[in-house]
Amino acid sequence: MSAPSKGREDVLFRPLSGVRPGLVACTILAAMLAGVLWFCWGYQIRYDIGVAGINRPVFWGLYIATFVFWIGISHAGTLISAILRVTSAEWRRPVTRCAEAITVFALMIGGLFPLIHLGRPWLFWYMVPLPNHRGLWPNFRSPLAWDMMAIFTYLSGSILYFLLPMIPDLAILRDRAVAEDRGRFRARLYRLLALGWRGTPQQWFSLEGGIKAMAVIVIPVAVSVHTIVSWDFAMTMQPMWHSTIFGPYFVAGAIHSGIAVLLVAMYVLRRVLKVGDYLTDQVFSNLGLLSLTFALIWGYFTFAEHLPVWYAREPSETAILLQRVSGDYAAAFWAMVILNVVVPLGVLSFPRGRRPVGTLFVGLCVLVGMWIERYLIVVGSLRFPRLDFTLGSYQPTWVELGILAGSFGMFALMYLLFMQLAPVVSIWEVREGEQHASRVGGGVEPEPHPVVPHPLGKRA
Amino acid sequence: MAGEATWLHAVFSSSADARDAVRKLAEAKIAAKDVEIRSSVPLGELPPLGSELRTRVPLTALCGGLVGGTAAFMLVSLSSMAYPLPTGGMAIVPMPPAAIVTFEGVAMGAVLSVVATVLIEGGLLRLRGRPGPFDRQLADGGIVVSVRSRAVPPAGWASNAVATEL
Numbered sequence: 232m233s234a235p236s237k238g239r240e241d242v243l244f245r246p247l248s249g250v251r252p253g254l255v256a257c258t259i260l261a262a263m264l265a266g267v268l269w270f271c272w273g274y275q276i277r278y279d280i281g282v283a284g285i286n287r288p289v290f291w292g293l294y295i296a297t298f299v300f301w302i303g304i305s306h307a308g309t310l311i312s313a314i315l316r317v318t319s320a321e322w323r324r325p326v327t328r329c330a331e332a333i334t335v336f337a338l339m340i341g342g343l344f345p346l347i348h349l350g351r352p353w354l355f356w357y358m359v360p361l362p363n364h365r366g367l368w369p370n371f372r373s374p375l376a377w378d379m380m381a382i383f384t385y386l387s388g389s390i391l392y393f394l395l396p397m398i399p400d401l402a403i404l405r406d407r408a409v410a411e412d413r414g415r416f417r418a419r420l421y422r423l424l425a426l427g428w429r430g431t432p433q434q435w436f437s438l439e440g441g442i443k444a445m446a447v448i449v450i451p452v453a454v455s456v457h458t459i460v461s462w463d464f465a466m467t468m469q470p471m472w473h474s475t476i477f478g479p480y481f482v483a484g485a486i487h488s489g490i491a492v493l494l495v496a497m498y499v500l501r502r503v504l505k506v507g508d509y510l511t512d513q514v515f516s517n518l519g520l521l522s523l524t525f526a527l528i529w530g531y532f533t534f535a536e537h538l539p540v541w542y543a544r545e546p547s548e549t550a551i552l553l554q555r556v557s558g559d560y561a562a563a564f565w566a567m568v569i570l571n572v573v574v575p576l577g578v579l580s581f582p583r584g585r586r587p588v589g590t591l592f593v594g595l596c597v598l599v600g601m602w603i604e605r606y607l608i609v610v611g612s613l614r615f616p617r618l619d620f621t622l623g624s625y626q627p628t629w630v631e632l633g634i635l636a637g638s639f640g641m642f643a644l645m646y647l648l649f650m651q652l653a654p655v656v657s658i659w660e661v662r663e664g665e666q667h668a669s670r671v672g673g674g675v676e677p678e679p680h681p682v683v684p685h686p687l688g689k690r691a
Numbered sequence: 692m693a694g695e696a697t698w699l700h701a702v703f704s705s706s707a708d709a710r711d712a713v714r715k716l717a718e719a720k721i722a723a724k725d726v727e728i729r730s731s732v733p734l735g736e737l738p739p740l741g742s743e744l745r746t747r748v749p750l751t752a753l754c755g756g757l758v759g760g761t762a763a764f765m766l767v768s769l770s771s772m773a774y775p776l777p778t779g780g781m782a783i784v785p786m787p788p789a790a791i792v793t794f795e796g797v798a799m800g801a802v803l804s805v806v807a808t809v810l811i812e813g814g815l816l817r818l819r820g821r822p823g824p825f826d827r828q829l830a831d832g833g834i835v836v837s838v839r840s841r842a843v844p845p846a847g848w849a850s851n852a853v854a855t856e857l
Binding site for chain 2: 360362366367368369370371372376377380381383384387388391392395398399402403404406407409410426427428429430431432433434435436437438439440441443444445448449451452455459658659662663666
């Protein structure tokens with residue numbers, strides 16, 4: 232490795248050594264916000280689910296909307312990283328790690344929301360494939376049981392897909408920590424997590440084979456997860472839910488929001504950790520184009536979802552459509568369209584808009600827009616069931632809003648802790664990319680760094 | 692000490708030089724078990740040393756998928772039959788949901804078997820692995836080529852091969 236690239240790598244190791252006051256302050260703030268989630272959830276468990284605003288006919292409120300939102304966010308990493316790996320996109324190298332981390336943390340948080348929504352989370356075990364005290368097993372006809380299986384598979388697969396490519400980097404950290412005689416905790420931790428990695432050709436060969444296989448497996452799993460989440464809705468007879476395109480519509484929305492959160496996270500990492508040499512303008516531009524593509528796909532699906540409803544004039548569905556287009560939810564609906572389609576189209580269509588600041592702006596807009604979409608689908612539809620006499624209203628309470636805000640704090644907290652324990656950019660993949668570039672480009676391999684005197688000794 | 696092997700280690704900064712050293716070792720007909728190459732990046736194709744790199748990941752993924760899928764299908768079908776719910780004349784074991792759960796089982800089985808294969812083939816899970824020579828250089832991007840020589844002092848061929856860059 233050349234001296235410049237060695238020096239360039241220092242920024243990746245910097246947050247992993249010592250105490251960074253800025254990072255510590257952010258971590259404390261995030262922990263405080265995350266504390267709001269646990270406090271509100273504890274309050275809800277203490278005083279029961281009545282402290283939330285959900286009531287007939289809006290049985291699924293902010294919790295389920297947020298659950299769908301976080302599961303969508305989770306598509307940022309594993310799916311995007313797997314697609315980029317399978318297609319051998321070279322620019323993926325600095326992106327994959329930070330994207331995969333988003334998946335794991337978002338899934339963990341998303342998975343909390345059904346438990347929160349249960350009100351009595353200890354009853355969750357009824358969904359675990361074990362017979363209860365009456366010998367009853369979970370009913371696998373229920374989409375909720377499919378959901379449980381899909382999310383568990385995706386979470387397990389994502390965690391392993393996240394950890395597997397990290398082993399060589401953890402070995403690098405282990406070797407550095409041991410050589411520099413840094414904190415015992417870190418050295419022990421990295422030694423444990425590196426699993427005795429030595430970097431032999433056989434280990435590399437197996438690892439690369441494993442990563443490729445995992446990438447191929449995880450793509451259909453990711454698609455299945457959000458499709459199954461959409462089937463939670465589509466399998467009911469609720470107006471505006473019973474739709475055949477809900478599966479792909481949800482998947483497109485999930486990837487759209489996933490790319491958005493990735494753009495935001497990358498911008499923050501670039502600014503905070505000064506990793507602009509890795510997360511370059513070109514990476515933002517490429518992801519910006521991907522975001523633009525999914526904005527158009529999502530816009531197409533939204534149009535395709537609503538047009539037949541308008542055309543058919545089926546009363547119960549038309550009532551919801553009119554509420555969205557010109558009724559109580561008109562402001563939210565049009566804000567959603569503007570944030571998810573108009574803004575990305577207006578900004579990302581131009582090279583200048585695909586610069587980091589432009590993509591950050593679009594990312595934030597899409598995140599808000601996609602949360603509104605989830606809310607409209609859940610609450611905006613449930614408020615208007617087929618039977619008019621069950622019409623109702625829904626207003627989230629402070630407990631629900633606290634849990635929503637706290638979930639963002641929890642996500643930030645996990646991401647900040649991760650940033651301080653492992654490199655956010657995959658070091659070995661970037662090094663491999665540099666080697667690859669020098670070979671393909673016909674360039675000469677980088678200058679060697681000072682060579683160690685010829686060693687002669689016994690094997691350690 | 693008689694009978695004890697002596698290791699020669701060389702650190703290369705470029706993969707081309709490391710490949711060259713390995714090629715020389717291969718030409719000298721050094722057994723694969725007497726050579727160890729370590730790097731912080733995959734080196735790709737290396738000159739043959741008499742042993743080929745192999746992975747059974749595709750095979751185990753397939754087998755794991757089959758096992759996982761079978762287990763998931765049995766979970767749906769056996770649990771449905773263990774306590775048959777009134778289904779209004781429809782099938783006790785519903786095929787579309789069974790297909791969905793089976794798919795997730797296939798994926799889970801494949802993922803777990805891939806990870807297990809990587810760990811076993813790579814000889815990982817040695818949580819107490821001791822630091823090796825030149826680990827720090829390895830971490831900085833160096834490539835360590837080690838050759839075992841039973842002769843004391845080491846045979847000339849070994850020194851010549853790994854001393855390419857030194």
